[in-house]
Amino acid sequence: MTADHRAPLRHVVATFGVTAAGTLWYVLWTVTGIGPATVSYLPLPLAAAGAAAAVLDLLRRAPLTPPAVRFWRLMLVAFGLVGAGYTVLAVAGFRDTSILPPMPLPAAALAGAGFLAAMWAMVRVPLGIASPGERWRQWLDRAIAFLGCGTVLFHFGLAPVMTAATPWSTQTVVLLGLSLALAAGGITKVAYIRGGPIDRSALRLIGSTGLTGAVVALLLIHGGDAGSVADQAVVMPFAAVLGALAVRRQWQHTAAGRGRAGAWLPYLAVAAVDVPLIAVIPDELTTADRLVIAASVLVTGLVTVRQFVAFRENARLLADKRASQERLEHDATHDGLTGLPNRALFRRRLAAQLDRGDATVLLVDLDDFKTINDSLGHDVGDHLLIAVAAVLRRETGTDGLPVRLGGDEFAVLVTDPTALGETIAQRVLDAFTGPLSEHRLLVHASVGIATAPAGTPLDRLLRDADVAMYAAKQRGKANWVRYHDGMAQPVASHAQLGGELRRALDAGEFTVHYQPIIAIRTGRIVGVEALARWQHPTRGMISPAEFIPAAESTGLIVPLGRWVLRETCRQAAAWLAEFGPDALQKFGPNVSARQLHDPDFVSDVQSALADSGLPANRLVLELTESAVLRGPQVSRALFRLHALGVRLALDDFGTGESSLSLLRAFPAAIIKLDKSFVDGIELDPPGSPEADARQAVARAVVQLALALGLDTVAEGIENAAQADRLIELGYSLGQGYHLARPMPATEMTQLLSTQRDLVSPS
Incomplete structure (x- = not known):
């Protein structure tokens, strides 16, 4: 609890201390008769001053709504006037300590004004009534309740004082009447307040201050002057204690919660009226x-x-x-599967935030979710979506509103003005590094972030976030990107490129280039890697780094990969027929994760081999680790291919977290050392940490391959020094620009012809 929350407790302790002191004095006075009776006039003005100080502290330091400020200002006036009235009474009493004087008219006027201020404060507390019909109904109910409660209090509290054998002063009777009216009005008011700026418990405590009047009346009737002393010293100061407690409760009031209105009160009031009726x-x-x-x-x-x-x-x-x-x-505003708010609620909340000020949106799109859905089934996909929703709730916390827009697309509306979209995005991406759902699936996401000032059209902000999200996908997925001016054009070009892919496939604009795999010591070509190339009619040769992501995102990677596979098998069979079965041992097209999830992929391989006549053991499918780690369906497909005699190569080996353990479960025949371990291997001075790390990985990979009976290929060899160092480490096969660049089939045919001529006997 902060210091602000503790502050009102001081006033509660102070008012209670004054009341306790008055009680102790009364006990001593009753037993010993010590001191004049007029000392009893001191506790109430002191306690009232403490309650007024509590209210003043509340008004100065606590965040209050305008209705709450108005209420507590009136209560400050009430406590101040009551305290002033009883101070006047105390002064009159100490002028003549031999008697208990009747309440002077100025004192009664001040105290009465204080009661009226408290009653007016109660009257002005808002009830939250909207319709005229409800307003009239509540006025009727409250009138019944007030008259019922007032009748009981009048009969047992005020009437005995008015009809007592020894008449009481008019001032006393009026003040008692006002206190009982405050009690009845407070009870009635609180019963009909469902919630609002004034805490319900605080209102109950304020209303209860009037009930001290009933106790005062009983003591006046049965105790005479002695009862008056007890009233002044013990009973009446409790009203200030209740006021200080009310202030403390209001201070801790954090939200205008809604409770159920006490509509039972009129029935209770009708029943209560029967009690004095029988008594009279x-x-x-x-x-x-x-x-x-x-x-x-x-x-x-x-x-x-x-x-x-x-x-x-x-x-x-x-x-x-x-x-x-x-x-x-x-149901109309939330997603039925995940329980998150849906697109309709998201747009409504976003529009409201843009009306108020700046708004930040994160679009979260799962990478390759369609592959998971298609390969593992929609039930597994649904469980994954539920798990993703849980991650978004947890990582967003109180900073924003996570929503599901549809399919595998989610969004976060940042609601905390101090929160950064980048921070939330990174938390979400970090949470996706581990397996999700009961099926222990690995999933990644791309996040686009956009911020717009107040008044920006909603759809424009969403478009900007969408552009940023697609830019994140283009950068390799599992990334976040913030939108900036000018970003839309490259993304639009990417989308346009995706639209042209189908036309390019139909128009035959794709070709296959082949990069030789070389025996490093002899320079002999032992195999080739098949690489897709796109000769665009107007843009020229388009880089695979540009069109492969577009093919992946549009799903056209499957027909494109099928074409590359068939073309590679056809060309390989033609080369073997022309140059003999010993000319080349490996023909390796690359295979994407989307292809492996295609249920027809194994059939496509069988068909390509059958149509071309290529022996299955000459076909090498090059796979990345991320493509292999895609669930049981992929694993079954790989083992079926292995059973056919097709060899499998694990590309970019050494960069993944599970490379070594993967070899135990994956039927690999070839592992290819990633280029990152070859770059600079010849430059690092012996004994340096960089040199030791590179060479340790390279040496471990080749030794592991030898132990498992696998072939190894070092990728990305760009100079003779790298080749020499790899030979020293035990590598016999390599690939890279130093050895040979990718080339069209016609150039590859010439190279094979030259190689045949060199080895043929003269």
């Missing part, structure tokens, strides 16, 4: 008269019970209807 039956009435009155009271009570039962039943029906409406509203 004259003794001279006959038995028959008494029976008539008793029967009337009984009928009134039964009707009240009947009405109350009907009210409860109606309340239950209304509650059921309200719950049903709330369920319908929730």
